[in-house]
Amino acid sequence: xxxxxxxxKLRKILHSFQLKDVSFxxxxxxxxxxxxxxxxxxxxxxxxxxxxxxxxxxxIKLFGKEMHEDELSIKSDIxxxxxxxxxxxxxxxxxxxxxxxxxxxxWDDSYYFHLLxxxxxxxNKRINELSRGMKMxxxxxxxxSHHPKLLILDEPTSGLDPIVRDEILDIFLxxxxxxEHSILFxxxxxxxxxxxxxxxxxxxxxxxxxxxxxxxxxYDYAIxxxxxxxxxxxxxxxxxxxxxxxxxxxxxxxxxxxxKAFHLYKPxxxxxxxxxxxxxxxxxxxxxxxxxxxx
Amino acid sequence: MTLRALLMKDFLMLSxxxxxxxxxxxxxxxxxxxxxxxxxxxIFALIFASLQLTTAFAFDEMSKWDKYxxxxxxxxxxxxxxxxxxxxxxxxxxxxxxxxxxxxxNEFHSQVxxxxxxxxxxxxxxxxxxxxxxxxxxxxKFGTQxxxxxxxxxxFIPVFGSGFIQYFLQTIDVNQLMSxxxxxxxxxxxxxxxxxxxxVKWYEQKEF
Numbered sequence: 001x002x003x004x005x006x007x008x009k010l011r012k013i014l015h016s017f018q019l020k021d022v023s024f025x026x027x028x029x030x031x032x033x034x035x036x037x038x039x040x041x042x043x044x045x046x047x048x049x050x051x052x053x054x055x056x057x058x059x060i061k062l063f064g065k066e067m068h069e070d071e072l073s074i075k076s077d078i079x080x081x082x083x084x085x086x087x088x089x090x091x092x093x094x095x096x097x098x099x100x101x102x103x104x105x106x107w108d109d110s111y112y113f114h115l116l117x118x119x120x121x122x123x124n125k126r127i128n129e130l131s132r133g134m135k136m137x138x139x140x141x142x143x144x145s146h147h148p149k150l151l152i153l154d155e156p157t158s159g160l161d162p163i164v165r166d167e168i169l170d171i172f173l174x175x176x177x178x179x180e181h182s183i184l185f186x187x188x189x190x191x192x193x194x195x196x197x198x199x200x201x202x203x204x205x206x207x208x209x210x211x212x213x214x215x216x217x218x219y220d221y222a223i224x225x226x227x228x229x230x231x232x233x234x235x236x237x238x239x240x241x242x243x244x245x246x247x248x249x250x251x252x253x254x255x256x257x258x259x260k261a262f263h264l265y266k267p268x269x270x271x272x273x274x275x276x277x278x279x280x281x282x283x284x285x286x287x288x289x290x291x292x293x294x295x
Numbered sequence: 296m297t298l299r300a301l302l303m304k305d306f307l308m309l310s311x312x313x314x315x316x317x318x319x320x321x322x323x324x325x326x327x328x329x330x331x332x333x334x335x336x337x338i339f340a341l342i343f344a345s346l347q348l349t350t351a352f353a354f355d356e357m358s359k360w361d362k363y364x365x366x367x368x369x370x371x372x373x374x375x376x377x378x379x380x381x382x383x384x385x386x387x388x389x390x391x392x393x394x395x396x397x398x399x400x401n402e403f404h405s406q407v408x409x410x411x412x413x414x415x416x417x418x419x420x421x422x423x424x425x426x427x428x429x430x431x432x433x434x435x436k437f438g439t440q441x442x443x444x445x446x447x448x449x450x451f452i453p454v455f456g457s458g459f460i461q462y463f464l465q466t467i468d469v470n471q472l473m474s475x476x477x478x479x480x481x482x483x484x485x486x487x488x489x490x491x492x493x494x495v496k497w498y499e500q501k502e503f
Contacts, residue, residue, distance in 0.1 A: 047502075047503070050365070050366050051365070052362060052365055052366070052502065052503040053502045053503070054502060071368075071370075072368040072369075072370065073368070075366065075367060075368040075369075076368040078366065080363070080366040082362070082363065084359075085358075086358050086359040086360055086362055086363035087358055087360065087363070088304070088308045088354045088355065088357075088358045088360060089354070089357065089358055090308060090311065090354070091304075091307060091308060095307045098303060098307065099300040099301070099303040099304040099307065100300070101300075102296055102297065102299055102300035102303065103296075103297055103300045103367050103368065103369060104367075104368070105296075127358075152366075
């Protein structure tokens, strides 16, 4: 089985930021949530995938091929949604369909207008008169109307209300009814990803921290909460990350490596993300320091 | 096909401006007829055509269209070509609209010979081609904000330059200088080709 996206050791150096050996794989037929805080490197990675930014190093394959091998055919199988609608502001949804039908040989006008009706986007309104939610829905309708095999979405739901977000997620789930279809979905709204993603890839300061199936994250990972003293009893090899807050410690552990005697909580993706990003990384040193301070 | 798509997008985007321009032209036509200054119309047409080209770049830039366009199955070369073709259509279109008008007006007043009139057209067209050739690469490389400064330079250098030319005219035969003008269209065409290759190179290196 070929993968929809395959990235190996992608490196890109920008002025004040760099991607450091980013690698991950999006198998066909799955949805990958691409998470990370603002500025973590999500957009830079996506731009490299789309060749909007030239990579400095590494390999990016889409449908098993590198972009330079067959750029136009790869791009005709992709639908892209950015966090804003990048069409000239005085155009309308109707006018957009006129020329997009000439860009894609398989542009489906009836599906496009069906989506617009379904999403209640007015086809004769100029883009600059549409609300943010409407713009994003239009952007999604445009991205879907040539029946792409892969959707690349860069923060499509940020800044939208929960109702619009839910509508949009439904559209993506519809899209996934086809076995061959895949989605790369970057977002920092982790609850959206919890609803639809199969895999979660987590990027932090230009580096991939983990790339796991969502079920592994939610069922094989667990959070233990307690004091520094109590944490000494946790087996050190089970600890993945740790964070201190006003109530004590929050430790992300591998569930099956911790005895059932410990009370463990099921984590959310947001909690996992926070513990990784805001937590301490040298656990043993941290615990020792805290204990010696206490004495 | 994709070239047509891009041109269609630009014309849909500019349709309102072009309509306004045509109304303005109708108004100028009447005035110029009364005052017998039809050749001025051609110059107007060219200024407006070049303004539309700048507007097209500005609209694209404001909406970050190029970032999106480069995710579509469109060759980068085609995107560059579309802007040159747009410029040519606007300029040639502008001239064609007025050609019959200028011709009849001239017949009526019979000021200049047909050959002189034709030479005038070719000269104006050459200047327009040079204008397109200079602006497009700079818009691509630097965007319309910095590009505008270059337009000012294009307008003002000849103005200051004319004083310089006048100084030279005292030493150079005027007829000799005029004979160069006959080669201007060829020069403009070569310049346009060069400009296109530079634009493609700059656009292919661009990151979005």
